[in-house]
Structures are given as C-alpha cells and as structure tokens.
Amino acid sequence: xxxxxLLRKLNILGAAAKYDASCASSGVDRRGSSKQGALGNSVxxxxxxxxxxxxxxxxLLKVLQSNxxxxxxxxxxxxxxxxxxxxxxxxxxxATLTYEFYRRNYIEGLFLSSAVIMSPDNTMEIxxxxxxxxxxxxxxxxxxxxxxxxxxxxxxxxxxxxxxxRMSVNIELPSEASLTRLAPQKKKNSIFNSxxxxxxxxEEDKSGKLLLRDNLPAPLGETMPKSxxxxxxxxxxxxxxxxxxxxxxxxxDDTDHDILTLTENLYNKMQLxxxxxxxxxxxxxxxxxxxxxxxxxxxxxxxxxxxxxxRLYGFQSSELFDKNSPNLNLRYDPKCDWAVRNLDLFPVExxxxxxxxxxxxxxxxxxxxxxxxxxxxxxxxxxxxxKEMGVxxxxxxxxxxxxxxxxxxxxxxxxFIDANLSLDKRAKPIFSNCEKLSLLDYINGxxx
Amino acid sequence: MLNIYIYDGTYHGLLTCCFDAxxxxxxxxxxxxxxxxxxxxxxxxxxxxxxxxxxxxxxxWVGKEAGxxxxxxxxxxxxxxxxxxxxxxxxxxxxLDKLGRNVExxxxxxxxxxINKLSxxxxxxxxxxxxxxxxxxxxxxxxxxxxxxxxxxxxxxxPYFADRYNSHLWIIHDLxxxxxxxxxxxxxxxxxxxxxxLDNESRTEISFQKMWIEYLNALTIKERLNLDLQKQKVxxxxxxxxxxFKLKSKN
Numbered sequence: 001x002x003x004x005x006l007l008r009k010l011n012i013l014g015a016a017a018k019y020d021a022s023c024a025s026s027g028v029d030r031r032g033s034s035k036q037g038a039l040g041n042s043v044x045x046x047x048x049x050x051x052x053x054x055x056x057x058x059x060l061l062k063v064l065q066s067n068x069x070x071x072x073x074x075x076x077x078x079x080x081x082x083x084x085x086x087x088x089x090x091x092x093x094x095a096t097l098t099y100e101f102y103r104r105n106y107i108e109g110l111f112l113s114s115a116v117i118m119s120p121d122n123t124m125e126i127x128x129x130x131x132x133x134x135x136x137x138x139x140x141x142x143x144x145x146x147x148x149x150x151x152x153x154x155x156x157x158x159x160x161x162x163x164x165x166r167m168s169v170n171i172e173l174p175s176e177a178s179l180t181r182l183a184p185q186k187k188k189n190s191i192f193n194s195x196x197x198x199x200x201x202x203e204e205d206k207s208g209k210l211l212l213r214d215n216l217p218a219p220l221g222e223t224m225p226k227s228x229x230x231x232x233x234x235x236x237x238x239x240x241x242x243x244x245x246x247x248x249x250x251x252x253d254d255t256d257h258d259i260l261t262l263t264e265n266l267y268n269k270m271q272l273x274x275x276x277x278x279x280x281x282x283x284x285x286x287x288x289x290x291x292x293x294x295x296x297x298x299x300x301x302x303x304x305x306x307x308x309x310x311r312l313y314g315f316q317s318s319e320l321f322d323k324n325s326p327n328l329n330l331r332y333d334p335k336c337d338w339a340v341r342n343l344d345l346f347p348v349e350x351x352x353x354x355x356x357x358x359x360x361x362x363x364x365x366x367x368x369x370x371x372x373x374x375x376x377x378x379x380x381x382x383x384x385x386x387k388e389m390g391v392x393x394x395x396x397x398x399x400x401x402x403x404x405x406x407x408x409x410x411x412x413x414x415x416f417i418d419a420n421l422s423l424d425k426r427a428k429p430i431f432s433n434c435e436k437l438s439l440l441d442y443i444n445g446x447x448x
Numbered sequence: 449m450l451n452i453y454i455y456d457g458t459y460h461g462l463l464t465c466c467f468d469a470x471x472x473x474x475x476x477x478x479x480x481x482x483x484x485x486x487x488x489x490x491x492x493x494x495x496x497x498x499x500x501x502x503x504x505x506x507x508x509w510v511g512k513e514a515g516x517x518x519x520x521x522x523x524x525x526x527x528x529x530x531x532x533x534x535x536x537x538x539x540x541x542x543x544l545d546k547l548g549r550n551v552e553x554x555x556x557x558x559x560x561x562x563i564n565k566l567s568x569x570x571x572x573x574x575x576x577x578x579x580x581x582x583x584x585x586x587x588x589x590x591x592x593x594x595x596x597x598x599x600x601x602x603x604x605x606x607p608y609f610a611d612r613y614n615s616h617l618w619i620i621h622d623l624x625x626x627x628x629x630x631x632x633x634x635x636x637x638x639x640x641x642x643x644x645x646l647d648n649e650s651r652t653e654i655s656f657q658k659m660w661i662e663y664l665n666a667l668t669i670k671e672r673l674n675l676d677l678q679k680q681k682v683x684x685x686x687x688x689x690x691x692x693f694k695l696k697s698k699n
Contacts, residue, residue: 104582106660
C-alpha cells in the first residue's frame with residue numbers, strides 16, 4: 001500500500017495545509033472500548049503528539065484533500081494562478097494514512113481541509129466520503145476536525161458534521177473590504193452563512209430542539225446517518241467538539257481592534273470554541289499584498305494573549321485599547337498594557353482582593369489566582385509565601401501589596417513600571433497554537 | 449536511634465510502614481528494599497511486612513478525609529520513585545490528620561509543596577507520554593513501543609492505551625525498569641520484560657515511519673523556525689524513542 005505516490009501526495013498536501021493554525025484535539029471525551037473492534041478514543045483536554053522545528057504542536061494529521069483550487073485568493077499558496085505542484089488524495093488514501101498513523105500513536109486524529117475542487121459541493125462530497133470511510137469502514141473513533149467549504153450545500157455540511165468532532169470555516173480576512181480585494185471569489189455571506197448554520201445546529205443539539213434538521217431532506221438521495229456510532233458516547237451528534245475559525249493577521253491593514261471586536265462577537269454570539277490567528281507568511285508578489293521581512297509573529301502573539309483575556313479573564317475588547325491607538329502595544333503584553341493605563345486600580349492587596357480582581361494583575365494567571373485564594377484561607381500571605389507557592393512575581397511585583405506593603409525597591413509610578421516592564425527584551429518563545437490552559441487545568445486535576 | 453523502615457517496594461508496603469511508624473518519634477527514613485543502603489551504627493533497621501488491610505485502611509481514610517484527588521496524588525508520588533517519597537507521604541498523612549481537608553490550602557508548607565510538586569511532575573510526564581509513546585507495528589500485527597520515562601508510568605498509562613487500542617494487541621516496554629504493560633485485546637498485565645520486538649522491522653513499517661518524518665518536515669513553516677521552542681516542548685531526553693527524532697539521527 002505505501003508507495004512513492006502516496007508519499008508525494010502527503011508531502012504536497014501536508015505542506016499545503018501548514019498555514020492552518022488549528023491543532024486542537026480537544027472538547028470531546030469518548031471511550032474507545034465502548035464499541036467492539038473500534039480504534040481510538042478522544043480525551044477532552046486534547047493531546048500534543050509532536051512539535052515541528054517551528055515549535056508548533058502537531059496533534060492531528062493535517063492535510064488537504066486537494067490543493068487543486070479553482071479560486072484565486074491572493075494570499076494563498078494554492079491559488080489557481082500560482083505555479084505549484086498539484087495533487088488530490090483519494091478518500092481511501094487519507095483513511096489509510098490516518099489509520100496507520102493513529103495506531104502508531106503519531107496523531108490524535110484527522111484534520112481535513114481542502115482547496116475548492118471544481119465547486120464547493122463537489123469538494124465537500126469528496127471530504128464526506130473520506131470521513132464516512134474512516135468512521136464506518138475503518139471503525140475509527142479518534143478525533144476528526146473537518147473544514148466546511150463556504151458555499152457548500154447545508155446537507156453536505158450536515159453530513160460532515162455528524163461524522164466529525166469539530167468543524168470550522170476559515171474567515172481568513174477580517175473585513176469585507178479585505179475579502180473583496182484579496183479573495184474576490186469568497187463571499188462574506190457564504191462564509192457567515194455556513195458558520196451560522198453550524199452554530200445553529202450545535203445549539204439545536206444542545207437544547208434538544210430540532211429547528212433546522214426536520215426540514216432537511218436526506219443529502220444526495222442517501223439515508224441520513226443518525227450518527228457514526230451507537231451508545232451513550234454519541235449523545236450529541238453534530239460536531240460535539242464545537243466550531244472554530246482562523247484569521248490571517250498582517251496581510252491587510254485591518255487593525256487589532258477590528259480583529260478583536262470580531263473575535264469577541266464570534267465567541268459571544270456564535271459560541272465558537274476557538275479563533276485562531278495565523279501570522280501572514282508572504283505567499284506571492286501581488287501588489288495588493290504587503291512585503292514583510294518576516295511573519296508578524298509578535299502581533300500574532302499579542303492577539304492570542306488578548307483573546308485569552310477576553311475568553312478567560314473577564315476582559316472586554318474595548319478595555320484592551322488606548323483611545324489613541326487601534327493596535328495592541330508591542331512593547332509589552334495586553335494585560336500589562338491595560339494595567340499601566342489603569343494604575344488607579346492598583347496596587348491590589350493579595351490577601352483581600354477577590355478572584356476576578358486577582359486575575360487582572362499582570363503575571364497572575366488562573367492557576368496562581370486559585371492558589372492565592374486557597375492559601376490565604378489558612379494564613380496571611382507575604383512575598384516569601386507567594387514565591388514558595390510558585391507564584392511568579394516578575395511582572396506581578398509592580399502591581400501588588402502583601403499585608404499592605406509593596407515589595408522593597410519597587411516604586412509605584414508609571415515611569416518606573418513602564419521602564420522595568422519593557423526592559424524585558426529577552427527572546428521568548430512565541431506562544432504556540434496549543435491549548436495550553438486546558439493541559440494545565442488537567443494536570444492540576446491530578447487525574448490520569 | 450534512627451529508625452529506618454524497609455518495605456517490599458509496593459505501595460501497600462509503603463503505606464504499611466506509615467501505619468506502623470505513625471507514633472514512632474525516632475523514625476528517620478522509609479525505604480524500599482531495593483534502595484536499602486549500608487547501615488551505620490546509629491541506624492536501626494525495621495523490616496516491615498506488607499499488610500494489605502492496614503494499607504487499605506489508610507487509602508480509604510485519605511479518600512474520606514480529602515477525596516479521590518489526594519489519593520491519586522499520593523499514589524503518583526509513590527510512582528516517582530523519589531528516595532524521600534516515604535517520609536514525604538508519612539508527613540503529609542500526619543498533616544492531613546491534624547488539619548483535615550484544609551491541608552490542601554497549606555500551599556507554602558514544605559510537606560504539602562513536596563507532595564504537590566512531585567505529583568505534578570509525575571502527572572505532566574504521564575500526559576506527555578499519551579502523546580509521545582510511539583508504536584511500531586511488529587510481527588503478528590502487535591504494536592510495540594519503547595519508553596524510558598523518569599518515573600514509573602506503566603500503571604497509569606496502560607489503562608489509557610487499553611481504551612485507545614482496544615482492538616489491537618500491544619506491548620509498552622519500559623526499558624529503564626525492564627517492565628512492560630502487555631495487552632491481549634481485553635486486559636493488560638504489568639510484568640518484568642526483557643524482550644525485543646524490533647529485530648527486523650518490516651518494509652511497510654519503515655515506509656510509514658518515513659512518511660511520518662517527511663510529513664512533519666512538510667508541515668514546518670521555515671519562516672517561523674524556532675528550535676528553542678521545539679526543545680522546550682520536546683525536551684532532548686524525551687527524543688530517544690520518538691520515531692521522528694530517532695530516525696533523523698540515524699541518517
């Protein structure tokens with residue numbers, strides 16, 4: 001079975017999928033032993049299997065069904081007018097690769113995307129067949145993340161969604177103007193319609209109300225698969241791991257403020273599980289594209305950090321920006337930036353502040369905040385105790401008091417803090433695409 | 449006198465020592481019999497016979513006082529094979545007796561910190577192994593993997609892989625301890641093991657390994673190269689049995 005042709009396709013269609021930042025294999029807990037003869041399971045926290053030399057996590061076999069695209073999006077390596085080698089996997093080739101990689105424990109499952117082969121419907125049909133083969137013929141119970149191709153028939157999206165754990169539609173460009181300019185064949189409406197369909201269906205399954213499904217005839221004359229498994233492990237049938245999307249940053253002049261406002265809406269109104277950012281890597285010489293010396297990794301990092309604050313720290317996107325600047329401060333991280341602009345809210349007394357206030361201290365994350373709340377129940381905390389507990393004070397020291405006192409030698413004024421925070425120019429590993437928090441939560445849970 | 453308690457190397461044995469030594473003011477150390485070093489004149493060795501009933505009483509009591517998670521935590525500390533784990537566990541148990549459930553809030557207490565730190569280190573290695581165990585498909589379609597973890601992990605990873613690969617036969621071989629978890633398609637045992645399943649890898653096996661490596665190479669964004677970050681995520685010591693790093697260094 002394995003041969004040079006398969007290897008050639010894997011090289012092309014793996015490389016073609018590399019700009020998709022999503023790697024999560026999280027959000028679904030499914031036991032493998034629930035079905036006789038099945039291969040695989042799924043763990044809610046997600047598992048990283050390897051890391052490439054760019055430091056990004058590899059969790060799923062991320063490949064395109066095909067890179068033979070009819071579209072001509074300027075930012076994309078697979079655009080029709082680009083001179084690259086083309087390849088298309090058969091459904092069986094992908095199913096075999098997934099199966100063989102999975103049982104060697106190289107991967108958590110499959111991430112299947114595709115260029116548009118002839119039409120969105122045609123593409124989606126081939127992808128559905130790949131998933132069907134894997135689930136039914138190979139009895140594959142591992143994780144599957146599938147891309148919905150914008151503009152594809154909802155019936156096909158429905159079919160894919162019942163076979164997959166997570167589904168995503170990439171917005172790629174954060175505004176309609178950018179889309180029109182760089183991806184003229186993509187329409188904002190078809191992107192958001194697909195996303196709305198997915199979130200509507202997820203909501204429907206959650207609430208148990210059938211809003212859309214009843215009106216749907218079976219796709220392409222087939223019987224609609226109820227789900228690919230039986231038993232309690234598949235109580236929710238439509239993408240139990242939720243929906244995600246991706247935005248390219250740095251290819252257009254959309255501001256961080258625009259990007260984060262969009263992000264906030266996606267999390268709050270469309271219940272997305274993740275919004276990924278992908279620093280634009282120059283893919284063409286079109287005059288409409290910027291020329292960059294290197295991908296804007298710092299900008300990407302700041303956006304991830306800011307989105308983190310929206311999702312888990314109770315921030316609103318409007319709080320993260322200075323009135324005069326629609327972009328995030330590159331000198332230090334968004335939480336420090338917010339704190340320096342709001343010094344009147346500091347210093348915070350760690351022995352008294354509530355959990356939500358602790359979370360807003362730069363350098364204090366959910367784990368440290370939880371530790372503080374827990375430890376102060378049995379004694380008052382000084383700087384020594386904080387250090388012993390493993391609370392890192394490097395940034396926090398400028399913003400806290402213990403028993404009413406600041407740390408010695410720390411001056412509480414904007415100039416001093418600003419100078420010290422921005423001194424930290426040590427090259428730091430850039431935040432990767434991993435679901436870091438869920439891993440830490442998981443470890444803290446202490447269970448296996 | 450310095451009393452040294454010696455147990456048979458099992459968790460129940462360690463807990464029996466804790467039970468027997470509860471009121472001993474002269475206790476100096478609790479050691480597994482393999483770790484027993486030479487004894488000096490001041491030391492008085494007490495050999496403890498494992499008593500499952502005493503051990504179970506402690507486990508149940510911990511569960512009742514502090515819950516399942518603390519039970520797991522102490523067990524993980526045992527599995528770290530840290531030379532002082534016996535005394536750490538004993539002191540933690542005494543603290544639990546004194547403070548009840550509140551013990552978990554004493555985050556800056558040395559005894560609590562030692563337990564938390566070791567169990568966290570163990571748990572993160574477990575989690576890493578979920579992703580980093582690499583099977584090769586050996587003769588008779590048996591999946592065979594080698595690991596050399598810092599801590600004893602077979603007991604905690606075996607149930608996970610038994611669920612994941614329940615339709616396969618597999619062996620996970622801990623080279624550092626000469627032990628293996630062996631799964632027969634319905635249940636696993638953990639046993640001493642000196643076998644080697646990798647004498648002649650099939651051509652199919654080698655070609656899938658190559659595909660995996662080439663795939664990872666294709667996936668790398670050269671403009672974002674960051675070997676430090678890779679090293680942080682995949683520490684050098686974990687690379688020995690990872691197909692993608694192993695084969696690369698061979699070529």
